Amino acid sequence: MSRTLIEKLGEGLPSGAILTDPDITASYAHDMASFCAAGTPAVVALPRTVEQVQHVMRTATALRVPVVPQGARTGLSGAANAGDGCVVLSLTKMDRILEINPVDRIAVVEPGVVNATLSRAVAEHGLYYPPDPSSWETCTIGGNIGTASGGLCCVKYGVTAEYVLGLDVVLADGRLLTTGRRTAKGVAGYDLTRLFVGSEGSLGVVVKATLALKPEPRQQLVLAAEFASTAAACDAVCEIMRGGHVPSLLELMDRTTVRAVNELAHMGLPETTEALLLAAFDTPEPAADLAAVGALCEAAGATQVVPAEDAAESELLLQARRLSLTALEAVKGTTMIDDVCVNRSRLGEFIEGVARIAQDLGLSIGVVAHAGDGNTHPTVCFDAADEDEAKRARESFERIMALGLELGGTITGEHGVGLLKKDWLAKEAGPVSLELQQGIKAVFDPLGILNPGKVF
Amino acid sequence: MSRTLIEKLGEGLPSGAILTDPDITASYAHDMASFCAAGTPAVVALPRTVEQVQHVMRTATALRVPVVPQGARTGLSGAANAGDGCVVLSLTKMDRILEINPVDRIAVVEPGVVNATLSRAVAEHGLYYPPDPSSWETCTIGGNIGTASGGLCCVKYGVTAEYVLGLDVVLADGRLLTTGRRTAKGVAGYDLTRLFVGSEGSLGVVVKATLALKPEPRQQLVLAAEFASTAAACDAVCEIMRGGHVPSLLELMDRTTVRAVNELAHMGLPETTEALLLAAFDTPEPAADLAAVGALCEAAGATQVVPAEDAAESELLLQARRLSLTALEAVKGTTMIDDVCVNRSRLGEFIEGVARIAQDLGLSIGVVAHAGDGNTHPTVCFDAADEDEAKRARESFERIMALGLELGGTITGEHGVGLLKKDWLAKEAGPVSLELQQGIKAVFDPLGILNPGKVF
Numbered sequence: 001m002s003r004t005l006i007e008k009l010g011e012g013l014p015s016g017a018i019l020t021d022p023d024i025t026a027s028y029a030h031d032m033a034s035f036c037a038a039g040t041p042a043v044v045a046l047p048r049t050v051e052q053v054q055h056v057m058r059t060a061t062a063l064r065v066p067v068v069p070q071g072a073r074t075g076l077s078g079a080a081n082a083g084d085g086c087v088v089l090s091l092t093k094m095d096r097i098l099e100i101n102p103v104d105r106i107a108v109v110e111p112g113v114v115n116a117t118l119s120r121a122v123a124e125h126g127l128y129y130p131p132d133p134s135s136w137e138t139c140t141i142g143g144n145i146g147t148a149s150g151g152l153c154c155v156k157y158g159v160t161a162e163y164v165l166g167l168d169v170v171l172a173d174g175r176l177l178t179t180g181r182r183t184a185k186g187v188a189g190y191d192l193t194r195l196f197v198g199s200e201g202s203l204g205v206v207v208k209a210t211l212a213l214k215p216e217p218r219q220q221l222v223l224a225a226e227f228a229s230t231a232a233a234c235d236a237v238c239e240i241m242r243g244g245h246v247p248s249l250l251e252l253m254d255r256t257t258v259r260a261v262n263e264l265a266h267m268g269l270p271e272t273t274e275a276l277l278l279a280a281f282d283t284p285e286p287a288a289d290l291a292a293v294g295a296l297c298e299a300a301g302a303t304q305v306v307p308a309e310d311a312a313e314s315e316l317l318l319q320a321r322r323l324s325l326t327a328l329e330a331v332k333g334t335t336m337i338d339d340v341c342v343n344r345s346r347l348g349e350f351i352e353g354v355a356r357i358a359q360d361l362g363l364s365i366g367v368v369a370h371a372g373d374g375n376t377h378p379t380v381c382f383d384a385a386d387e388d389e390a391k392r393a394r395e396s397f398e399r400i401m402a403l404g405l406e407l408g409g410t411i412t413g414e415h416g417v418g419l420l421k422k423d424w425l426a427k428e429a430g431p432v433s434l435e436l437q438q439g440i441k442a443v444f445d446p447l448g449i450l451n452p453g454k455v456f
Numbered sequence: 457m458s459r460t461l462i463e464k465l466g467e468g469l470p471s472g473a474i475l476t477d478p479d480i481t482a483s484y485a486h487d488m489a490s491f492c493a494a495g496t497p498a499v500v501a502l503p504r505t506v507e508q509v510q511h512v513m514r515t516a517t518a519l520r521v522p523v524v525p526q527g528a529r530t531g532l533s534g535a536a537n538a539g540d541g542c543v544v545l546s547l548t549k550m551d552r553i554l555e556i557n558p559v560d561r562i563a564v565v566e567p568g569v570v571n572a573t574l575s576r577a578v579a580e581h582g583l584y585y586p587p588d589p590s591s592w593e594t595c596t597i598g599g600n601i602g603t604a605s606g607g608l609c610c611v612k613y614g615v616t617a618e619y620v621l622g623l624d625v626v627l628a629d630g631r632l633l634t635t636g637r638r639t640a641k642g643v644a645g646y647d648l649t650r651l652f653v654g655s656e657g658s659l660g661v662v663v664k665a666t667l668a669l670k671p672e673p674r675q676q677l678v679l680a681a682e683f684a685s686t687a688a689a690c691d692a693v694c695e696i697m698r699g700g701h702v703p704s705l706l707e708l709m710d711r712t713t714v715r716a717v718n719e720l721a722h723m724g725l726p727e728t729t730e731a732l733l734l735a736a737f738d739t740p741e742p743a744a745d746l747a748a749v750g751a752l753c754e755a756a757g758a759t760q761v762v763p764a765e766d767a768a769e770s771e772l773l774l775q776a777r778r779l780s781l782t783a784l785e786a787v788k789g790t791t792m793i794d795d796v797c798v799n800r801s802r803l804g805e806f807i808e809g810v811a812r813i814a815q816d817l818g819l820s821i822g823v824v825a826h827a828g829d830g831n832t833h834p835t836v837c838f839d840a841a842d843e844d845e846a847k848r849a850r851e852s853f854e855r856i857m858a859l860g861l862e863l864g865g866t867i868t869g870e871h872g873v874g875l876l877k878k879d880w881l882a883k884e885a886g887p888v889s890l891e892l893q894q895g896i897k898a899v900f901d902p903l904g905i906l907n908p909g910k911v912f
Contacts, residue, residue: 439899
């Protein structure tokens with residue numbers, strides 16, 4: 001079977017585009033999720049053209065072989081993990097920026113373009129592609145579309161879904177579908193474009209995307225505020241948003257995270273801090289906005305408020321946030337990063353609930369949050385070699401999911417479902433929604449060969 | 457059949473919620489589209505609760521009777537037109553605002569809430585619901601969702617789709633589906649919410665919507681610029697957008713429209729004007745933005761630039777735009793409003809093409825456009841009693857659609873497909889997309905009873 005598969009793939013792909021060495025293909029088996037099984041791919045295909053992708057899908061359809069579309073494998077839900085005997089379809093070699101248009105404020109790109117590459121290229125035209133997942137230096141636009149990625153700027157600029165205008169997609173049977181538009185507006189027919197965003201490669205393979213761009217914003221100015229309780233910090237978040245402010249970033253780090261950052265980088269953040277809030281504004285008068293938001297923080301009980309006076313100081317204040325995940329990883333060697341989003345009015349309750357779960361299970365769980373969006377990343381620090389601790393880490397995941405739903409939130413704000421959260425998607429969406437989603441899946445992929453076992 | 461239908465509906469609806477008098481039901485047969493046939497409904501149902509909507513759909517499923525969901529019938533594509541023997545399901549009595557939350561910046565509403573009612577209610581909390589179709593004083597949120605409505609503010613604030621976070625939907629068989637979320641972010645499963653937006657009642661009946669809100673913007677300041685050619689006005693539009701400006705409104709009126717407005721309201725707009733451009737800014741320093749944009753207009757050849765100095769002057773300048781459609785209607789008694797959206801870089805070509813079509817066919821066609829979005833409303837003025845002119849009006853519609861597609865645009869920027877543009881949707885989307893869309897329709901409505909004959 002595998003022999004036939006590789007021969008048939010070779011009929012439409014150059015030999016360099018087919019990897020079969022098990023040592024190499026094994027390196028394509030996993031994304032960055034914890035607790036997710038991965039199988040052994042039969043082959044990794046690295047097409048460079050739409051026609052080559054179509055050939056892969058036609059071959060897979062003919063042979064009934066599963067295909068796992070893949071970007072940079074920076075995902076955190078196992079959505080890009082290989083299954084046994086599958087074709088890993090890596091889109092990383094289709095990495096051309098085809099167009100940047102400053103009048104129409106669009107970019108047309110292939111799926112393998114790295115987020116940072118696009119961001120820098122459009123900046124040269126005075127333009128801005130906002131979605132900025134933490135992995136932006138390595139993750140691809142195709143992966144961002146598959147996952148419906150978010151990032152730090154979403155609180156002002158929204159998520160990937162809001163920037164995808166149109167797609168070219170190779171379907172399971174190899175046919176080419178064009179969705180959406182390249183105009184600013186358009187409502188012709190069902191919104192297939194948005195259906196693909198976040199579908200984790202289960203409905204088709206994105207081979208081209210038309211993206212909306214914004215004008216490049218001004219340099220943002222950052223304020224840091226320390227709080228003696230997470231409740232007070234979360235109150236400040238609520239008051240900032242109630243006050244009609246539009247920060248370009250509003251991030252929260254809890255005590256565990258602050259201490260981990262101190263440990264790693266000796267930044268000298270006060271060890272008494274229970275929560276550190278970072279707010280940024282890229283408005284015409286950011287200093288005035290920082291002053292207003294600083295006053296709200298003080299009213300909410302901030303013990304210290306530090307507004308940056310320039311870009312360099314702002315960058316320094318953001319350093320702590322940027323180091324958070326690395327710092328938490330250093331605590332015990334392994335982390336399990338979660339992604340619950342609650343309403344910002346419930347953020348305090350959620351973070352306190354996570355602290356209780358950590359205490360109950362004797363775990364260290366740091367919480368970093370895109371606080372302005374209520375999107376939290378409880379990050380469980382554990383020693384993967386310690387079986388008992390790993391088991392408790394897994395247990396904490398379940399409890400954190402349950403807590404998120406209990407508070408009216410969602411199990412995933414920006415990381416997706418993949419393998420990790422399939423059971424929880426069923427709980428969040430309910431049977432009616434699940435039946436319809438599976439019905440849609442069957443319309444696009446009747447043989448079930450596209451990323452089987454993911455999402456649901 | 458009709459007797460059984462009405463009896464069965466009566467088992468779950470109060471008598472006042474069922475209208476059968478043909479004189480009354482006939483008034484529910486049409487939306488505001490031209491050239492679209494409408495049948496005679498068997499009955500109009502006016503439910504007030506989700507359970508009553510479920511009862512209507514269960515009854516319709518049991519009896520295999522088509523159901524046409526309806527809002528305020530201000531649509532312009534015939535999507536809400538009745539078919540013979542159908543149940544018109546008017547959601548206008550489900551008109552409660554259930555929640556307005558300034559911290560989470562969301563509103564939860566029933567579908568029959570009028571757009572203006574919601575806009576005013578949220579403004580009392582310092583909040584803003586941007587989508588503002590021209591019919592905003594009468595159209596409903598449910599209708600806006602069904603149509604994926606736009607409006608004048610889209611150039612800065614986007615369209616309805618970007619404000620719908622989650623929905624409760626009664627399915628064709630009466631089951632209740634909940635989609636989406638009430639959190640700022642969320643990517644759990646396929647995006648069914650966006651699938652419903654713009655689906656024109658063909659996939660289910662929206663009975664509740666969770667909407668995202670923005671903080672109320674500052675008062676906008678308006679600039680008017682006159683041009684001696686539409687090409688120059690469109691150049692100005694391109695330069696404004698290339699320059700990184702973010703107007704809260706950027707509208708264009710062509711000569712035919714300007715003259716019609718003069719005729720109606722004696723506003724004294726110069727008859728030599730070939731195009732009038734209106735730009736607005738709700739930024740912290742709108743006067744500075746108007747000055748910059750005014751200079752760009754002059755560089756592009758504006759013959760006169762008039763920046764407003766305050767809100768009252770701004771309102772005066774907008775009057776001409778607000779009167780446009782009424783004024784064009786007055787020209788010949790009947791109008792056919794079109795809705796092609798092209799890239800703003802092709803706007804000049806499109807408007808010139810429409811002028812050629814008007815000349816070829818001996819018609820008067822005024823163009824008003826949400827120029828910043830490239831979304832145009834060529835408005836054909838004709839005498840419906842003049843058979844030959846009506847025929848030429850219909851012919852101009854076909855040519856305008858073809859021109860839009862030829863320039864890489866879409867057949868509908870914000871009005872939808874309905875009955876009017878079914879043939880053109882097939883041309884724009886192509887057979888692969890259409891097959892998939894019909895497959896999705898069959899998943900949600902296997903019996904085909906929801907708004908049959910619309911969209912495709």
